[in-house]
Amino acid sequence: MNDELLALEELRSDVGWQANERAARATRAWLMGRGLAAEAQDLVMAPVDGHVPAPGLFSAVRMMGEACTESCNASDGVWMLMQDDFDQTSEIKLEVALGSGLDYAREVECWMRRIAALCIGLSAQLPSSDATARSDRAAVVALKSLSDPADLADDGVWHSSTNFDELATELAGDLGRMVIDHDCRLTVRGGDAADPCSIEFEVDGVGNLTVRLAGAGGCESDALVKLGWTRDEDAYRAAWDDPLPLIEPTLLAISTLVDHLHVSSPEDLDFSIQSTRSRASSV
Numbered sequence: 687m688n689d690e691l692l693a694l695e696e697l698r699s700d701v702g703w704q705a706n707e708r709a710a711r712a713t714r715a716w717l718m719g720r721g722l723a724a725e726a727q728d729l730v731m732a733p734v735d736g737h738v739p740a741p742g743l744f745s746a747v748r749m750m751g752e753a754c755t756e757s758c759n760a761s762d763g764v765w766m767l768m769q770d771d772f773d774q775t776s777e778i779k780l781e782v783a784l785g786s787g788l789d790y791a792r793e794v795e796c797w798m799r800r801i802a803a804l805c806i807g808l809s810a811q812l813p814s815s816d817a818t819a820r821s822d823r824a825a826v827v828a829l830k831s832l833s834d835p836a837d838l839a840d841d842g843v844w845h846s847s848t849n850f851d852e853l854a855t856e857l858a859g860d861l862g863r864m865v866i867d868h869d870c871r872l873t874v875r876g877g878d879a880a881d882p883c884s885i886e887f888e889v890d891g892v893g894n895l896t897v898r899l900a901g902a903g904g905c906e907s908d909a910l911v912k913l914g915w916t917r918d919e920d921a922y923r924a925a926w927d928d929p930l931p932l933i934e935p936t937l938l939a940i941s942t943l944v945d946h947l948h949v950s951s952p953e954d955l956d957f958s959i960q961s962t963r964s965r966a967s968s969v
Contacts, residue, residue, distance in 0.1 A: 701780055705764035708787035711833070712757035712794045718828050719750045719798035722805050725821040729808040738811050739855055740804050742846035750797035753790045760787035795832060796841050799863075802828040803838075807859030810932035829866055837867040839961040845952065850940050853952040858936045860959075864889040865928060869963035874939065875956040876949045877901060883947050885939050888962065893928030897935050905946045913946070914938045 726740050763783045767776065802825040809818035829835065843860060847853040864870050868891050877883040883901030890896070899915060899922040907917060915922035915938070924938060943949040 701764060701784065702768065704784055705761040705787060708784070708791050709758045709761035712754045712787075712791035715791065715794040715798045715832065716750055716754040719747065719794070719801050722798065722801045722821075722824060722828055723747050725817075725824055726801065726805050726808055728817060729805065729812060729821060732812055732815075732817065734812060737851070738808055739852045740808055741848075741852035741856060742844070743801065743804055745846065746797050746801050746804070750794050750801070753793040753797065757787050757790035757794060760784070760790060792834070795834070796836070799829055799836065799841055800844050803859030803863050804855060805859075806862030806932070807855035807857070810858040810862065810936070811854065825862070826866060829863065837870065837961065838863040838872075839867070839870050839959050843872070843957040843959050845957060847952045850944055850952060854933075854936050854940060857939065858932045860957075861887060861889075861895070861932050861935060865893045865895070865930065865932075868893055869961060871960050871962050873958050873960075874943075875958075876943060876947060876954060885942065887935065887939075891963075893930075895926045895928075895930050895935060897924045897939065898922070899942060902942075902947065910942070910946060913941055915942075 723743060723746075726743055730738060730740050730743075732738070760783050764780060764787070767779050767783060805821045805825045809821050812818050838860060845853070845856050847856050860872055864872060864887065868889055870889055872887040874885045874887075875882060881901070881904070883899070886898045886900070888896050888898075898918070899910070900920075902910060902922060910922055911917060914934075915924055917923075924935065926935060943955070949955060
């Protein structure tokens with residue numbers, strides 16, 4: 687075998703391995719996400735008073751499955767390209783197919799992490815049990831056991847709630863991810879341009895949570911203090927040490943938004959997430 691043929695065979699072997707690994711990565715995340723979705727369904731059906739919703743669960747499962755299919759299709763496309771005679775465009779086509787397979791695998795993982803957050807948000811609203819403990823452990827494993835884990839600040843906030851019962855699940859799930867990630871800040875903005883308000887959730891490097899309310903000048907101070915806020919100069923503050931009951935800051939924020947800031951729908955809110963990790967601490 688001459689040097690050119692040997693180099694071609696080595697390229698095919700390396701490219702084929704990469705294609706298979708990316709499809710396998712997508713499939714592993716899909717399997718994990720389906721398992722988490724089953725846990726979420728069990729929690730939704732838990733015998734409790736009222737209804738604990740899992741907003742966006744079926745959409746997340748569908749989007750995750752579609753991304754997994756596309757990653758596997760990209761892998762198949764690589765192998766089909768390698769059966770053809772190589773020309774000047776072959777390497778470019780292979781790079782595009784490999785890149786597509788990786789992008790879709792990462793998308794599968796992102797949707798899987800969003801399902802994990804829903805599991806955390808659901809269990810936060812239920813009495814402690816073997817089922818909630820199992821779900822929480824599964825969510826943590828799913829969030830941190832991948833070869834390329836990502837924080838909520840990397841994924842971005844994804845909400846589909848249309849009422850505040852649904853928002854409670856999503857917000858508790860966000861806070862759960864933040865406690866697992868550490869060093870991040872979630873800001874919720876509402877109100878109109880003339881009278882804006884915001885609630886800021888910040889988790890420090892060890893998992894402690896501080897919540898700040900700004901723009902509540904039109905609210906009765908005594909009512910906010912009775913709700914659970916502490917007056918802090920021109921703003922209000924609340925804090926929890928790790929391990930914290932996720933539902934408490936969630937309900938404090940929602941009660942404030944609905945009863946005192948008169949936000950009528952979660953769709954009127956704007957959510958943004960950012961990392962507060964310093965360059966030195968991330969090394």
